[in-house]
Amino acid sequence: MGRSTFAFPALILSVCLAVPAFAHHLKQGTTVSLPVTTSSPQARALYEKGMQDYENLYLERCNDDWRAAVKADPDFALAWAWIAFNSTDPKEITPAHEKAKALAPKLTPGERLMVRWIVQVQEGDFIGGISAMNDMLEMYPKDKHLYYLAGNWLMGEEGADAAERMMLKALAIDKDFPAALNDLAYSYARDREFSKAFAEMDRYLAVLPGEPNPQDSYGELKRMAGDFEGSLKHYRAALEIDPDFVSSQVGLGDTYALMGNQEQARGEYDKAVRFAHSEADRLSYSMQKAMTWVREGNFAEADRAFSEIAETAHAKEQNLQEAQAYRHLAEYQTDDHAALKYLQHAEESLGHNSTITKNDKAEEISRILRNRAVRAAHMGNTALADASLKQLESMAEGSRNRVIQSSYNGASGAMLMDQKSYSEAITYLEEDQDNPFTLALLVQAYYHTNQPEKLHAAEDRLRGINVPTMEQALVVPRARQQQPPI
16 A cells, blocks of 8 residues: 555544534635646646656655656645655655745645645644645545545554545545545455455456556455465565565565565565665665564564664664664563663664654654653663653643554553553553554453453454564464463
8 A cells, every 4th residue: 555654643633534524614716626836837747647656656656756846846836745745765855845835825725735734744733734634625625636645644544434534535526536445445454344345455456457556455455354375466466567566575575474484574575675765665674574583583683683774774864764673672672671772772863863854753752652661660660661651641642643642542551551450551552452562451451350342352353463563573473372361
């Protein structure tokens, strides 16, 4: 399906996001589609090609299209905004962000709303960004592409219900709109409604039989459902269509890793690293490869790999990836002191320069604090645990960002479990059920509070997680080997 740049706000906003409750009653635009302001026909054509490539998940090719567009017209605000939205290069994101912001006053009202949405979310102002997004949709209620863009943003951070409603609105305008069919399938899959997901994927394949992404998406959904052989088949089909569709190459590695064939996974990841389209992607794929050593229990080799990635990221000034590598190092350490040392390195990495967006930095800090609070509590350092949780609480109170909310709820629930406050812990843990660590704690909490139906539902959900993350690697295989507590 491709990567996401932004974070979805907390579930408390899901109602207003799912079906925009347009409170401002804006005057609708005079055109069906959002206008595009540029002085150059060439730039316009390149921008439109970029949007089509974005919908078909050519996530680096669309960047090239938009880069070419701003060369043809340096004052092309929407192209600058989408470079900021989709790029993984921190040195590119910030100037593109500022350029779009500076040029916005010259745009039409609808375009200004699109720029506001992108800029304000990157700056961490979710309420302002969401308001702009909703106003944009109110102004152009028949533009299927805008519904897709909004819904895809929500989908990127697991806002499946909100994204589903957006995609259904887009499909009400065009029942065969490929990008919306793709995301609708993902929304069903994330609710584990796989028969419905596969039905939408069949429609997606029929509409775009010659594109690689329908095969790539089918591969990911098959893997989510536990059909690993089916997943491999679809990823290979995508690569037959386009050997340069690197996300499918990564998909092969991810699938073999989840199957338990770590040697084969490393070979597939090596190919993805070799053909990566950006330095950020190269480092991310390298981290996926490093996780295979964790899955094998070879922690010394994992330490070496993640340390090397962190050093490379530092040298390349990819500070977000540097922080992520150190955080991953911390996550599987058996010694709490060692884990806290790596978490300190991760936090320091985020301060090396100011090219990381405020939103990306805040999300990563929240993940670091979550791990620090849990580790400190485990080793009996109550002062550090409480201080970390207090900082997380302050962040959560000041932001609707879903990642930050998840970090706070997960850490709060884990610390309450340490205190054997099971009923109170459940209140927080139930707000973070996409995290395997949290689900494992929920199973224990339901056991101690005598809730067998909820226990078995959480156990089934935990054992059914097939996502290639560190949390999955550390929790799910072990959970599958154990008998349910009751």
